[in-house]
Amino acid sequence: MRGRNVLAWSFGFLAISYSAAFTLVSRVDPDASWSRFDALSGGEHFSRAVAFGDRSLAAWDEQQKESAPDDLNARRLAVADAHYTSDNAASAAFHYAAVLTDAASSELTDQRRVEINRRIAELDLSLGRADRAAVIAAGFLERAGDATAGGHDDEDHLAEHEKADDSFAELVDSFRPAFVDVLPADGSGPKVLGGRLELLRAAEAMTKVGGYYALASDGAYAAAGLLAAAHDLRETQLGPDHEDTVQTALLLAPIYERIDRLSDAEHLYEQVFQAQERAKGSNNPELSLYIRLLAGVYEKQGRLTEAEALNRHMRQIFRDAFGARRYAANRSRDRSFEINRPVSGQFRLDGKYVPKDLVPAVDFGIPLSKSPRVEEMRIRRAAFDGTSLPEQLSLLIKACNLEGERLSLRSGYRSHATQSTLHDLNNGKGTVAHPGTSEHQLGLAVDIDVNRRFMRATDRSYSCFETKAWQFGFILSFPPGNTYLDAEDPYEPWHWRYVGKRTALLYREIGPWGQPQEFLAALPCYEERALSGLFLDRERGDICIEQLQAQLEQGGRDT
Numbered sequence: 435m436r437g438r439n440v441l442a443w444s445f446g447f448l449a450i451s452y453s454a455a456f457t458l459v460s461r462v463d464p465d466a467s468w469s470r471f472d473a474l475s476g477g478e479h480f481s482r483a484v485a486f487g488d489r490s491l492a493a494w495d496e497q498q499k500e501s502a503p504d505d506l507n508a509r510r511l512a513v514a515d516a517h518y519t520s521d522n523a524a525s526a527a528f529h530y531a532a533v534l535t536d537a538a539s540s541e542l543t544d545q546r547r548v549e550i551n552r553r554i555a556e557l558d559l560s561l562g563r564a565d566r567a568a569v570i571a572a573g574f575l576e577r578a579g580d581a582t583a584g585g586h587d588d589e590d591h592l593a594e595h596e597k598a599d600d601s602f603a604e605l606v607d608s609f610r611p612a613f614v615d616v617l618p619a620d621g622s623g624p625k626v627l628g629g630r631l632e633l634l635r636a637a638e639a640m641t642k643v644g645g646y647y648a649l650a651s652d653g654a655y656a657a658a659g660l661l662a663a664a665h666d667l668r669e670t671q672l673g674p675d676h677e678d679t680v681q682t683a684l685l686l687a688p689i690y691e692r693i694d695r696l697s698d699a700e701h702l703y704e705q706v707f708q709a710q711e712r713a714k715g716s717n718n719p720e721l722s723l724y725i726r727l728l729a730g731v732y733e734k735q736g737r738l739t740e741a742e743a744l745n746r747h748m749r750q751i752f753r754d755a756f757g758a759r760r761y762a763a764n765r766s767r768d769r770s771f772e773i774n775r776p777v778s779g780q781f782r783l784d785g786k787y788v789p790k791d792l793v794p795a796v797d798f799g800i801p802l803s804k805s806p807r808v809e810e811m812r813i814r815r816a817a818f819d820g821t822s823l824p825e826q827l828s829l830l831i832k833a834c835n836l837e838g839e840r841l842s843l844r845s846g847y848r849s850h851a852t853q854s855t856l857h858d859l860n861n862g863k864g865t866v867a868h869p870g871t872s873e874h875q876l877g878l879a880v881d882i883d884v885n886r887r888f889m890r891a892t893d894r895s896y897s898c899f900e901t902k903a904w905q906f907g908f909i910l911s912f913p914p915g916n917t918y919l920d921a922e923d924p925y926e927p928w929h930w931r932y933v934g935k936r937t938a939l940l941y942r943e944i945g946p947w948g949q950p951q952e953f954l955a956a957l958p959c960y961e962e963r964a965l966s967g968l969f970l971d972r973e974r975g976d977i978c979i980e981q982l983q984a985q986l987e988q989g990g991r992d993t
């Protein structure tokens with residue numbers, strides 16, 4: 435009998451304390467409540483303990499921390515943990531967030547801070563707040579990028595290169611099932627609320643995390659949900675024509691194709707195509723990528739007449755853009771500047787090769803990472819087509835110099851001797867290009883720094899380069915999965931090669947993705963195909979690459 439009375443009493447007390455906690459705080463003795471919390475949580479009675487914890491915290495907050503203990507934030511963390519263990523998602527998330535914003539949070543270990551963030555993301559997801567969880571997950575992805583961002587062909591990266599830490603990527607992977615639950619692939623997830631800046635920040639994070647999930651073979655559904663939500667936010671906040679909206683659409687549409695939502699993919703491609711047509715005019719060769727994507731979905735849907743009409747339109751655009759006379763006028767000059775020369779292990783440069791038109795990058799207002807006197811701070815002028823490499827690099831850097839991400843030139847020209855020294859210094863590690871196989875000796879490659887360290891795939895300015903570099907005549911030499919570098923991860927997001935605008939456009943439109951050197955080696959073939967429209971015949975594969983390989987096997991070197 436007595437036991438039952440005590441039980442009833444404590445339930446009653448709990449009920450009263452819940453309702454009284456926020457109205458009568460000034461009358462509460464926080465120290466006494468804390469002792470209760472301590473005793474109960476010490477006995478692992480967490481669900482009973484939390485009310486006392488809440489009361490003491492609220493009382494200390496009410497008293498403006500006059501009598502607050504020195505370890506208030508540690509106590510807040512203990513209360514948050516107790517809520518977390520008791521499955522009180524909202525209260526746990528609330529207290530964890532307060533722990534991280536408290537001035538004393540600097541005392542937390544990095545490991546603890548990561549775990550708190552992981553829990554907040556988990557709790558947000560259980561509360562349906564995928565937007566907030568995505569912001570945390572995007573932060574983890576940045577950390578994963580920090581840990582793995584190394585270099586392959588520079589001397590100074592060797593010191594910076596940390597051991598790759600996959601744990602942050604694994605954390606993000608662990609959220610995937612919950613994202614699928616909260617954000618279904620059809621975009622019917624809960625509406626995200628908040629101010630404009632908050633919504634745009636959420637859209638950026640969702641795009642980043644969605645793009646990451648899209649890379650996994652079984653990540654399509656999680657990617658679709660996140661990207662659909664991000665696209666919706668960007669479309670509402672920025673309009674359908676904004677480049678960020680287009681960026682998300684171009685990530686989302688191929689995912690829709692992968693999961694057989696063809697009419698959704700078609701809708702997005704149409705939207706992007708129309709936006710680009712409005713912005714660039716209907717005869718701009720830059721449209722051909724979007725035409726090709728849209729025609730591809732029509733073909734998958736069996737709408738061959740519509741696909742053929744689009745392809746005809748594209749052939750005409752190409753004939754106008756790469757027309758024979760225009761091409762002939764540029765061809766010899768392109769070659770004389772070796773602007774299109776491939777350089778890799780397969781296409782070697784002579785040890786004595788020195789470009790004749792090296793200029794100091796500083797003369798063109800290009801921000802530098804090193805002293806202007808250093809050899810690497812020079813690049814080729816490579817003037818043709820009414821412009822030059824330094825002019826275009828300067829414009830590209832200006833176009834992608836985003837707030838908080840300062841871009842600078844880390845490495846341009848490198849002589850054969852410098853490359854040899856670097857290679858010898860790094861002997862046995864196999865991550866520095868052999869002398870004679872580096873585009874830096876050609877003087878047409880640039881390594882770009884963001885805030886004085888190598889540009890990373892997770893940088894916003896990298897996304898900008900990915901979208902815009904070709905418009906300034908640059909292509910990415912070492913895309914993910916390339917076979918040029920003898921390294922575990924040959925992807926070099928910081929290394930960009932100048933080939934001129936026309937060739938960069940052609941590579942983007944019909945080039946063999948991931949094989950820029952083969953593309954350059956077979957350039958005349960691709961130019962012919964652009965004029966004839968032959969590349970539209972998917973069944974026949976990439977004839978230019980096949981011809982090149984046959985040539986190489988016969989021992990004929992193109993360079």
Ligand SMILES: [Zn+2]
Pocket residue numbers: 587845874879880881929
């Ligand atoms: Zn490089």
